[in-house]
Amino acid sequence: MAHILIVDDEQDILDICKTYFEYEGHQVVTASDGQQAIHQLNDAIDLMILDIMMPEKNGYDVVKEMKARELDIPFIYLTAKTQEHDTIYALTLGADDYIKKPFSPRELVLRAHNLLNRTQKYFKQDYLTFGSLQLCKQEKIIKVNDQEVSLRVKEFDVLWYLADHEKMVISKSELLEKVWGYDYYEDANTVNVHIRRIREKLEQHQYDEYVIKTVWGLGYKFERAK
DSSP states (O other), rough: EEEEEEEEHHHHHHHHHHHHHHHHTTTTEESSSSSHHHHHHHHHOEEEESSSOOOOOHHHHHHHHHHTTTOOOOOOEEEEESSSHHHHHHHHOOOEEEEEOOOOOOHHHHHHHHHHHTTTTOOOOEEEEEEEEEEEHHHHHHHEETTTOOOOOHHHHHHHHHTTTTTOOHHHHIIIIIISSSSSTTHHHHHHHHHHHHHHHHHTTTTEEEEEEEEETTEEEEEEEO
């Protein structure tokens, strides 16, 4: 699953792109002008697809702001600007692809997947690192400052799933489904117990760079400590 930001001032285009990418299993957020897009820029975005001619801020402005913030987000321009000089300018800004309207949603999805493949931002990793915390998925081992932390298999799986979806709110029902393979109503307290144990074990190793935050009424989120 990739996190994709789609920016266009035409609602029909936002809707159809969102439908196609969500059907492929991606998480999609949208913005209807450049200013909204700038507010949504963050390093959790794997790919941005944006128009050029938009109110408030245009597509060039959005990319310039992204670079000013030193965010490394692959991006595709999806635009009605068809002149050669438009394409050349977009490429000089670092565009990874340039698709002219009218366009095929299927072609857009395929081009996006190819780009995500090249940038390796779409496919799952075997290792995750958060400061002094290291996780190895294949061996189900975590270390803090190169010292192994003793976690049970399900505790590791819960921590991995949260860490692999950094900054995203994950519900108890989603954790139960993805880690244990059953629905929320089976045993909601199971998640609470495992989260508590993970926190305690990380605290025992004086790890406080990232935390598992409780988002009341919604679930949990793995994020950098404030």
